[in-house]
Amino acid sequence: MEERMRFVIRLKDGESMASLCREFEISRKTGYKILQRYEQCGVEGLSDRTRRPFRYANQLPDQIEAAIVAARREKPSWGARKIRERLLRRLPHAVQVPACSTIHAVLDRHGLVSRPRLRRGTRAQGTALSQGLHPNALESNKEDSAFRAFERLFQERGLPQAIRSDNGVPFASPNGLFNLSKLSVWWLRLGISIERIRPGHPQQNGRHERMHLTLKEETTRPAAANILQQQAKFDAFLEEFNQERPHEALAMKSPADVYTASRRTYLGIPEPHYPFHDKTVVVTCCGRLCLFRKKINLSTSLAGQAVGIKEVDQGIWLVSFMDYDLGYIDLEEKTLQPLENPFGPKVLPMS
Secondary structure, eight states: OHHHHHHHHHHHTTOOHHHHHHHHTOOHHHHHHHHHHHHHHGGGGGSOOOOOOSOOTTOOOHHHHHHHHHHHHHSTTOOHHHHHHHHHHHSOTTSOOOOHHHHHHHHHHTTOOOOOOOOOSOOOOOOOOOOOOSOOOSOOOOHHHHHHHHHHHHHHHOOOSEEEEOSSTTTOOTTSGGGOOHHHHHHHHTTOEEEEOOTTOGGGGHHHHHHHHHHHHHHSTTOOSSHHHHHHHHHHHHHIIIIIOOBGGGTTBOHHHHOOOOSOOOOOOOOOOOTTSSEEEEOOTTSEEEETTEEEEOOGGGTTOEEEEEEEETTEEEEEETTEEEEEEETTTTEEEEOSOTTOOOOOOOO
16 A cells, blocks of 8 residues: 555656656556546545455355254255255246355355264273063064054055065064065965065165164254154144155155056955965965874974975975975975075165
8 A cells, every 4th residue: 555655646746657666666657557546436436345255156045044044944854955956946947046055155154064083092881770560561573463554554655576585583483494484474375475685784784774873863863852842743744754755766856756557456364375285285374384194394384284295206205385386295204405595685676
């Protein structure tokens, strides 16, 4: 500013513009600009001015920014992609919705983006467990309750083509033939295929496992004060998750937008037929086959089920259940030689 002041003073004393510009090593255009600012604003016009532009061509309207902040505060667990999809659904088509990066920048500017905390190397010290005085109020994974839940689901939604599960109870039995449980046998009777993931590989059922994380974050952190309030949180989550929440795996659509009910209605358990077998035998309540006064252990999970048997060699019988061959019975040894597990874990694409 001092250099500009001396420039203007000498210019006012009568020195020529060209000689002063050569001495101060500036162009004549800059010299006339300094003189013009002095004549318009006085001494204050000689100070440095901000280089910030007077207007931004792509500046986000205040109304859109307010809508982004309001959506985040209403749905704290939603990120920029889901908020953008919500704006696309609710705003008129004439309004240009900003990109995900812009929405994320707005959230960050308002302090609505949480950053992961760095974990320290110290380990937490546990406390001794207290003596249990009352039974657990949560329902167990017993097959009876699972039967009722699936039957209610099948009556309401129809029968699926297949069910994917892990290898735990009640979907599988560690002691049954091919790890079949009574629940999975019931599925086979209904014509439902069994898909099992590999033990210790929950990523093969990643969509379902990821849903558990969202469920916990939305409904249990923090948990409700009582069971009725907790159920109300579950009901609200169910409505939002299926009807409103955009899902990236569904091209930002909600499950209700793409869901179609099964055409296979639940009409009870059909009786199995084995037209290509020699005999139909019912497995005893203790899981045995009684053939020609001989008892062969099969599986208690198949108790009460009708299986088909077919003699393939002298004293060798093929045992089948529904559309699956289970193994060969040796009447002389009274043993069952299982075939390759048709329900074994395998790498399956996400259905």
